[in-house]
Amino acid sequence: MLREFGMGDVYYLVASARWTFVLSLIAFVGGGLIGGLMTLARISRFAPLRWFAAGYVEVLQGTPLLMQLFLWFFMLTLLLPVELPALAVAAIALSLNASSFAIEIWRGSIEAIPKTQWESAASIGMSRLQQLRYIIAPQAIRIGIAPTVGLAVIVIKATSLTALIGFVEVTRAGQLVSGVTFQPLLTYSVVALIYLAFCWPLSILSRRLEQNLDVNRTPELSQ
Amino acid sequence: MDYVFQFREVFRYWPLLAEGTVVTIAMSIGAMVLCVIFGTLGALARRSRTMILRWLVIIYIDIIRNTPFLVQLFILFFGLPSLGIRLDAMSAGVLGIVIYNTAFTTEIIRAGLQAIHKSQVESGLSIGMSRVQVFLYVVIVPALQKVYPALVSQFVLLMLGTSIVSAIGVEELTSYAHQIQTTNFRSIEVYLVVICIYMALTLMIRFSMRALGRVLFRYRHRRPGRITLPVEQL
Amino acid sequence: MSIVHLNSVSKNFGHIEVLKNVSMDVARGSVVSIIGRSGSGKSTLLRCVNGLEPIQGGEITVNGKKVTRDERALKALRQEVGFVFQSFNLFPHLTVERNITIGLTVVQKKARTEAKALAEQVLRQVGLIDKLNAYPDELSGGQQQRVAIARCLALSPKLMLFDEVTSALDPELKGEVLRVIADLASAGMTMILVTHEMHFARSVSHEIKFMNAGKIWESGPPEKLFGGEAETPELRQFVQHHAY
Ligand SMILES: Nc1ncnc2c1ncn2[C@@H]1O[C@H](COP(=O)(O)OP(=O)(O)O)[C@@H](O)[C@H]1O
Ligand SMILES: [Mg+2]
Numbered sequence: 001m002l003r004e005f006g007m008g009d010v011y012y013l014v015a016s017a018r019w020t021f022v023l024s025l026i027a028f029v030g031g032g033l034i035g036g037l038m039t040l041a042r043i044s045r046f047a048p049l050r051w052f053a054a055g056y057v058e059v060l061q062g063t064p065l066l067m068q069l070f071l072w073f074f075m076l077t078l079l080l081p082v083e084l085p086a087l088a089v090a091a092i093a094l095s096l097n098a099s100s101f102a103i104e105i106w107r108g109s110i111e112a113i114p115k116t117q118w119e120s121a122a123s124i125g126m127s128r129l130q131q132l133r134y135i136i137a138p139q140a141i142r143i144g145i146a147p148t149v150g151l152a153v154i155v156i157k158a159t160s161l162t163a164l165i166g167f168v169e170v171t172r173a174g175q176l177v178s179g180v181t182f183q184p185l186l187t188y189s190v191v192a193l194i195y196l197a198f199c200w201p202l203s204i205l206s207r208r209l210e211q212n213l214d215v216n217r218t219p220e221l222s223q
Numbered sequence: 224m225d226y227v228f229q230f231r232e233v234f235r236y237w238p239l240l241a242e243g244t245v246v247t248i249a250m251s252i253g254a255m256v257l258c259v260i261f262g263t264l265g266a267l268a269r270r271s272r273t274m275i276l277r278w279l280v281i282i283y284i285d286i287i288r289n290t291p292f293l294v295q296l297f298i299l300f301f302g303l304p305s306l307g308i309r310l311d312a313m314s315a316g317v318l319g320i321v322i323y324n325t326a327f328t329t330e331i332i333r334a335g336l337q338a339i340h341k342s343q344v345e346s347g348l349s350i351g352m353s354r355v356q357v358f359l360y361v362v363i364v365p366a367l368q369k370v371y372p373a374l375v376s377q378f379v380l381l382m383l384g385t386s387i388v389s390a391i392g393v394e395e396l397t398s399y400a401h402q403i404q405t406t407n408f409r410s411i412e413v414y415l416v417v418i419c420i421y422m423a424l425t426l427m428i429r430f431s432m433r434a435l436g437r438v439l440f441r442y443r444h445r446r447p448g449r450i451t452l453p454v455e456q457l
Numbered sequence: 458m459s460i461v462h463l464n465s466v467s468k469n470f471g472h473i474e475v476l477k478n479v480s481m482d483v484a485r486g487s488v489v490s491i492i493g494r495s496g497s498g499k500s501t502l503l504r505c506v507n508g509l510e511p512i513q514g515g516e517i518t519v520n521g522k523k524v525t526r527d528e529r530a531l532k533a534l535r536q537e538v539g540f541v542f543q544s545f546n547l548f549p550h551l552t553v554e555r556n557i558t559i560g561l562t563v564v565q566k567k568a569r570t571e572a573k574a575l576a577e578q579v580l581r582q583v584g585l586i587d588k589l590n591a592y593p594d595e596l597s598g599g600q601q602q603r604v605a606i607a608r609c610l611a612l613s614p615k616l617m618l619f620d621e622v623t624s625a626l627d628p629e630l631k632g633e634v635l636r637v638i639a640d641l642a643s644a645g646m647t648m649i650l651v652t653h654e655m656h657f658a659r660s661v662s663h664e665i666k667f668m669n670a671g672k673i674w675e676s677g678p679p680e681k682l683f684g685g686e687a688e689t690p691e692l693r694q695f696v697q698h699h700a701y
Contacts, residue, residue, distance in 0.1 A: 192298065
């Protein structure tokens, strides 16, 4: 069983990264969709909706993702008649978790737009949704884009936890390889490099976007 | 199907849950204190005049923030022994938590230092303080105050992240949850209860940190100019 | 005998020459006002005297000691020289009392009780004894600036530098600060003031220095410079522009 860590293992790890990618993509898109709807609830003028969305964020961000994963895993396997693949369990847990970040980011971006923008849009007869769609959102997107890219990094890193419920992505693949090669340092270093390859460019992009925005938005205060 | 919830089966294990909670709290507080100390040093290094020092900190931050905490833990706990560095699970866990979260506190505190105007430093210098004295008496308190909300958020994230060290066998709240559910098979109930405990810890941190903030930064009467930073989990 | 002595001091920021061969002397007990357009180098001159900016050429001596980059020497220098900034620069996290005592306890290692007594004394001097326990953001701009002056006074400086200390204040608050400075002048404090308050400069100063383009363009007693006897067209124009 015991063998040397070789190129074959590197290929296997890189190949497993496609599941990291697939899961990240699902969670990011899913989180974005749920987050989008919940953001509407979060800024709604109907207070109970607002409270619900606030509570939703509070619970998802106030508890460990790992615990959320395990809870979903057991709830879905014990309470559903059909057996769900690990990917589905992981996708549900991560999407919901990602959505809570999306809500906070986008709510913050929307609230950064001055109230007067809403008011002047209303004054030309727009409905609340139209105000958001045509006046507020286009401005808020400029503020929200950098942290949203940052959210992608959070999601990618979060997928590593699904290794612990048995989903074979790159971290789980690393556990398997290190189990047969007994070279954990090398194996996990390669795993870390794979994550770095995904996340670093996104982090740099996020930083760039943020800097560009600052240049346009806040003229240097000098004294 | 037809699952009957039996929380009694979980509460039987309350001493274990209590012990896990205490470990989680102790680990979190200890690690956070270290993260603020190292984060301050990191922020100073990040702003130092020595280019190598600046770059070292930047590289550290970028590597740590762009790889998962779990993988970092595996490297520390399973990987380092092949270099002859053997850590027990608890040490590796706390070390991992501190290494990971310091990358974030460094950036947060750096933002705080940056928000302190140069004139404050000069004003300290002009009454004869040394640079070290200026930092200790003039700069650091307002700097931390400016980013206090971000530090509190990071504290919560750190505490939630401690659940991940269960993966290398540290005995804290999450690993006790695993242990309980393998003996009583009430998985859903166990995780529900433990999630509630974590939620309570989160609220406790926010509440007590707000109280602490009022004591530490009692001078602020107006709402502080908040610096929001992208906070990250995991 | 002069307490401040500048000998052909030059200072540049990168390629920009901000001070060009500036020489001047300030006698002990005298009040010197520096006037001039914005950007002419007035603040930079004061900052060099206090060692906040290094100089590239020439020499500055304060109280017989040369101003160098040596940290310890700078610490000693700055305890003898009080600097009051345009933007007050009080420490926002400390009470008025602590703002004043911090230099005494931390820098001069005085006991807390002694420091407190001194703080009360200087606060009485600037008329703010009732604000002992207030925080800076509870004070008006004029009050903050008076505390900043008190903070310097507590260290018993031999020389005080004022850099446009009333420029950031609303007109109705300028008076209370100027009054404190005038009191100091009549008590014999050596001072260099950078100011745009021409009436005040005229009434309080023994000597006026007009700076232009990084040089001391013209200097003399206030009666002469403001009394229509200015020699250079630049100063004449400047004086005309500023309320005279
Ligand atoms: N830190 C600095 N870096 C670069 N240039 C500076 C700096 N401080 C001042 N200057 C320049 O030096 C010149 C003189 O400035 P200053 O002494 O502040 O003038 P004043 O106080 O007379 O208005 C100005 O042209 C200013 O732009
Ligand atoms: Mg100036």
